[in-house]
Amino acid sequence: MSNSIYDELLESECEIKEYELEDYESNTPRWCKGCGDHGILSSVQRLLRDRQIAPENVVCVSGIGCSSRFPHYLKTYGFHSLHGRALTVATGVKLSRPDIHVLTVMGDGDCFSIGGNHWLHSIRYNTNMTVLVFDNEIYALTKMQASPTSRQGQYSNTSPRGAYLDSLNPLTVILGITNCSFLAQSATWLPGHMDATLQRAWDHKGLSFVRILQKCPVYMPKNFGETPGDYPAQFLSHTEGVPVDRGLLRTAPAVEHDPRDIHRAREIAQDSERAPFGLLYHNPELPSYEELRHGRVTRMAPQERLDALDRKLDTFALKLDD
Amino acid sequence: MSNSIYDELLESECEIKEYELEDYESNTPRWCKGCGDHGILSSVQRLLRDRQIAPENVVCVSGIGCSSRFPHYLKTYGFHSLHGRALTVATGVKLSRPDIHVLTVMGDGDCFSIGGNHWLHSIRYNTNMTVLVFDNEIYALTKMQASPTSRQGQYSNTSPRGAYLDSLNPLTVILGITNCSFLAQSATWLPGHMDATLQRAWDHKGLSFVRILQKCPVYMPKNFGETPGDYPAQFLSHTEGVPVDRGLLRTAPAVEHDPRDIHRAREIAQDSERAPFGLLYHNPELPSYEELRHGRVTRMAPQERLDALDRKLDTFALKLDD
Amino acid sequence: MQEKKRLKVGEHITELVSDSGEGAQKASVAFAKASALMGNGLWTVEVIPAEIQPPPHTVGATSGNRIRFGNKPMTNTGDLADVVVAFNEMALKGRMLNNMVKDDMLVLIDSQWAGHPVHKKTYNEVLDEVRRKGGTVIEVPIEKEAARVVDDPRRGKNMFALGVWARLYTRDLELVKSCVHELFAKKGQEIIDNNLNLVQRGWDWGEEHLPLEIVVETLPELKPMLAMNGNTAIALGAVAAGFELCSMYPITPATSASHALADFFEDLGGFVHQAEDEIAAIGVAVGASFAGRTALTITSGPGMALKTEFQGLAVMTETPLVIVDVQRGGPSTGLPTKIEQSDLLHSLYGAPGDAPKIVIAPASIEDCFHVMITARKLAEDFRIPVIVLTDANLATGQQMFDRPRLSTEMLPPPLDLSPVPEEERNPFDWDEKTGLSRRHIPGQAGGTAVVTGLNHSRDGAVAHDKDSNEHSHTMRSRKLATLFSTLKAPVPHGAEEGELLLVCWGSTRGAIEEAVDRMRAQGASVASLHITFLSPLQPGIKAVMQRFRKVMTIELNYSDKAGDPLITPDNRRYGQLAMMLRAQTLVDVDCWTRVPGRPLMPMEIAAVIAEELGMREAATSVTQETVA
């Protein structure tokens, strides 16, 4: 009986090849001109190229929304699933194939509204994958309805006199969830910072959650201000955090923050004055769910499995135990 | 055109009557002997009696579970709904009938597992109702499967070698949710404290969330220790909090906590050493969702409504605007 | 000024298509409204790209309007277009690829691309193709002329085009201008003036250059009419029906009904609650309805899937509820913006166990308004969920219909919170014959009881025994038989008996009846039968069917085609209504069903009739294209 997980996988060829950006490009993205999603796609493609990840070893799972068209434009395996359910499919992929890299992409409505239960529980499972929410604070694909992150008073087609509630703060929610192991925030108008954030997230073992504030010029043209500096922000800086480019500091102040400090992370997340960019929280010690589960499973060859099953059948056999 | 909400309701008779405990009792509860649910039922009945609430003006909504049998034993209007969905039905009742008192009862699996999305969003809506979760840290009705609050290593029928994950801390989750306005915790082995907590919750305008640690002698006989003192706890004390009976202080220490302080509340909630009992957080200033919604609705008599609709039809009529 | 050939027609189909964002929609609205005011019957439908912002100057970017107008009330979108006004050749090509235009159509197209470095090639190719097939092309310098009036001609050319188009169709210029004025009423005088100026210039251009003009006959009589799309009709109908709460979660193509409602509901005594998901949306509606208010939820396929568990609960607790399903292409996410009629069996059997519900399908946009009143009443009288099946065609099409007369009878009575008499306190006091019972409303003294999704007896108490389970099942099912006994038989359209009967439901009615009329004019022995109540199925259907040699349903859903590889009578999967009719009546109901993602055209159905009756020649005389 062997102990290594998935021996069969070793069959797959390990050809040495240098991957270029084009190796991660498929169909031309059909997002609007100026849509922040384009930038996220490039950032992910750069990440995969930098890490030299074979495209066939990545599964990109999404829900439904403008954002969730992502897998159609990334040349990896892709699963464009159901509105709100991306995290369940992604969990299934990773849980059954720990050897595969999983990238989950969702919109704010997708993840925080209809997908709320999976959001909550996936963070608790802490499966080893990278999770990106493209938060444009609106339902874009369905043409402008309020999302949980739409700000109070925001005009939308379902709130023509302004959204009724204070917007949901996903950061404080996430930081309240047991087993949360990685939370960072970036924005589509900060490509360098986004690159650095994604790198950090990719390298984390466990569920790394990245909220990306995303420009939607069609439905929310002024949402995050006209220029980067318009949107009140603060950069979290720490040796273990996301590096902040000097240039950025002209647009917003930096604040020192130790990503291991959950209490301070919550305080920062709560702050409604300035959006925090960078690594809010990080706990690299938590075991991932697939580790916990596979750790207790006895792996065996087909015949071994049948033999063990046959022994199990004995306990239901009509004979007395010896 | 009238402005008062629901004039028709005034029709209902306002007979003066003194309600006794029996007025809130219906079928004999069929919970097991020693089940903590019995005590919660009595506590609620005392509350309604003390407040002299007419039974017909209360709707008690539940999900599915041992706990959710509750409405069958309380003589008010009751809706025994679906597993995980109690909060949606309760929101519907209150949103359409702000004149009715709504009490929502759920189990830990009901609310924190399958009901997670409604849990999250109902807290954000902040509809004016009292929400009780009977947390026995197990799925009881279905005969002992792990719930999100089951502790790591807990034996259950779906985790025969012990639950895999650290238990979910519902308190930190709730305190992370935007618009959370009331969070308290009590336990079925502290009837006096439970009474006081429920009174406080009932009087809050907005969604008051009470987690009640509940003994399930059948499946979790030793879960909370044998005697009250066995289970490590701390009582939150404050003039605006839940009063703590002196006798209780022999079983656990008291700690001063201002329920307006969200940061401190989160720190206390995070503490895994001692379960906090009492009022963790309270913000009486937040508007309730039904207030927000009804505040913008023009109420009108039937004929007025039709006249207004007729004017609206004009905008679709085939004639030019004058 | 060019001498004009004058063409007089009973009706025409004309389209205005552009890249999305170029304003073809606005211009079309003015054109359509002016036509209605001139007395034409009308059906308009938007041409919408499947993406939010598709790349410009591509087939996928085609956006605009299709207008069918003429001398009779229009019940459907019709066959192929006669005239297309296109802002570029790719938009035109899109319509040709979709087989939406006649071979001998007339095309008016912006001539600016003729010399365009990138696009001139495709421009010439497409126009050559039009001509090769027998079409006529008139090149119009749309953008160029518009640039004389406004700085950004992309934002003005629609009005210039409108002017040319209006001249072509001999519209009443003053009426057209009034409609344009109305469109921009909120925008300030300069914008209004510019637009009116552009319309005039277009008109003048047409006056000068167009070689022909078209006169479209009008309706014989003018009545007070409304024009709107089906989703707006649903929204207005919901107000007329007295709904106070619409609890929903956005989903195409249902959302615009909630948009319409959200727009005016608060001023009319109700509001729209956008829930966190579809499960919560129906849960909130169920709660509101239990509390005595009238509530509805609106959704489409994927959302319906999420509502099945709560539907079962509503059936079991006998909570009134109206669910509007604006059907779209399935399965799964499918074709979100496109029409299909494939949620019928799902509506009936989506919930596990035996969960009888009422299912009604409006056939027209007018029906969409009135069905809401019927649905609300049935839901309350029968304490049952009522599913209203509309579709993407009704949702986005615009139709004219008689202005409804509002009356307080449409509204529910005010909440009666008087105490429940001692002898009526059972929450499920089923009448043994009909299954009906009275609902108690929170606030009514003496009515306190628990409703539950568990099996229960008359007094609402949970019961596990055989008798109560058999009995409560019977009572819930009996309600459908009771409703059945009050329904009228559907009346066939066309022959009273004969060779062929086409059975249909929902929005295909107009096109099918039109096809029947055409083919009867050619001597065909054919009729159609439209069914409004799908559950319970209306009475008298079998009797009608038996009067015809062959019966088949026409549906916009999937069925295996007899004769396809491996398909035999033993395994053929039928259209959804066909399957129901076969099971209920044992009549050998065949079906012709398709899932094209667009409404059926009368000519397609005419071809089916011709095929079935061996009238191939007749068919070609009424259709211009072979139908696969």
Add this chain to the structure above:
Amino acid sequence: MQEKKRLKVGEHITELVSDSGEGAQKASVAFAKASALMGNGLWTVEVIPAEIQPPPHTVGATSGNRIRFGNKPMTNTGDLADVVVAFNEMALKGRMLNNMVKDDMLVLIDSQWAGHPVHKKTYNEVLDEVRRKGGTVIEVPIEKEAARVVDDPRRGKNMFALGVWARLYTRDLELVKSCVHELFAKKGQEIIDNNLNLVQRGWDWGEEHLPLEIVVETLPELKPMLAMNGNTAIALGAVAAGFELCSMYPITPATSASHALADFFEDLGGFVHQAEDEIAAIGVAVGASFAGRTALTITSGPGMALKTEFQGLAVMTETPLVIVDVQRGGPSTGLPTKIEQSDLLHSLYGAPGDAPKIVIAPASIEDCFHVMITARKLAEDFRIPVIVLTDANLATGQQMFDRPRLSTEMLPPPLDLSPVPEEERNPFDWDEKTGLSRRHIPGQAGGTAVVTGLNHSRDGAVAHDKDSNEHSHTMRSRKLATLFSTLKAPVPHGAEEGELLLVCWGSTRGAIEEAVDRMRAQGASVASLHITFLSPLQPGIKAVMQRFRKVMTIELNYSDKAGDPLITPDNRRYGQLAMMLRAQTLVDVDCWTRVPGRPLMPMEIAAVIAEELGMREAATSVTQETVA
């Protein structure tokens, strides 16, 4: 020692019932196992209260076991019980109220209540009733005698009762003791000794006081056999089929299958993931399956409702998936612990749009094991969801069956991650005739592609056009026709042709075939036809049906009864299989369906046959009770 009358029977049904928690289950397990080892055929079923801890000494607290054993393999729970051993009169009364026992039954009952201050009244009333109806009562001082051996007789009386019971049925005492030994093997010598002592004393008491003994004939031949319930069989079958992940959410009566799996799956190469809800459970399974692993999800009615949207996605993305639905009483929460067969139409039409799936229903506990292997293979070969419909009867009943021979052919081949050849890179490379295509597995170089719930063409790209939508629909549906072409026709049981054919599916098979046999022995011209494949419906059904004058289904689901108030042929709602058969074949299939919340008894079906064939006398000779 009492002289004993000796009764020799071919088979018997005997029950041991107590308050819940008094150990009747344990004693029954030993009795049943000993009987099996002695060579009896066997079907046992637990009698479970609907509540966790109902008040003691009430009808609702009845808990225990029903054992049918005899000289043939038992395929169902049988008719009415012959012998009931009861720990108190309310448990006995529960069985009488449920009409589960014969009028002339033999009752052994604990005599302690005869003088009990509170219970003596009901004790005497119940026993009087037994005697009045023709039954025989033997009072046994069960608790009193047990108290002589153990301090707390409530925890020992089950073993004393077992001894008496074993003596009554002339069991092999040593075998019984061995089985008891096995039960307590982990408990330490003292407990074992006490229990063995109690059994012996019961035996001795019987030896001394029982006026009769019963000899039950055994099977003619002994083979290596297993005994288990259906949920355990599902779990073991899942391992044999090579599943690696079971992703589920607890729900009665499905959960115990996951309990069984959770118990041993980790040692056998897989694991159970308890998800946060049913949607997540199926989502995780879909993800795992997309990733190339074999995954299943197990649930019951309300959980099925939540899985409909994902089913549609699995159909559209052609992701293999096995869904086990252990049917319970519906609609809604319904009767959670009780049997019903009413998710058939839901399985077929639960998802909106046209979503073809495979649906199979095992008929026996043995089938439960093997069906998992078939289901996994079909799911993978056809890239389609397969729904396995079992029910609460199979889930909790215990049956003996031949020990299966395990072979690696049952398992899926190991993951093949070799690169995809250039010409095979389309993710939906449908074979035009069969609709089949090869799935690519993450990790396979060159296979990168996106699957989506949106309509798509062969290459997986989103498509909005008519042709690709029609084509992909056809390909998905064609898979069912392909499977159909490989299936065998079902073989009728009983007459080859004649008067009456009963058509059935799922767990009712055993009882129905037994009834057919009985009535044929009485000269009835009757047969039954069991259908395993519900989607696609097996071939050849119509041909069989046409050989009988009358065809009706027997189902455990709701149908309107012909002749009930307001029910007419035009509105009658049929049983679920009946409706499908009528639609597919146009044969006038009638139905006899009930929702009693318990399995059908052969005698009930015999009565139906007699009624249909005008053989009332024959019926009363094989049934002891009129069936409503």
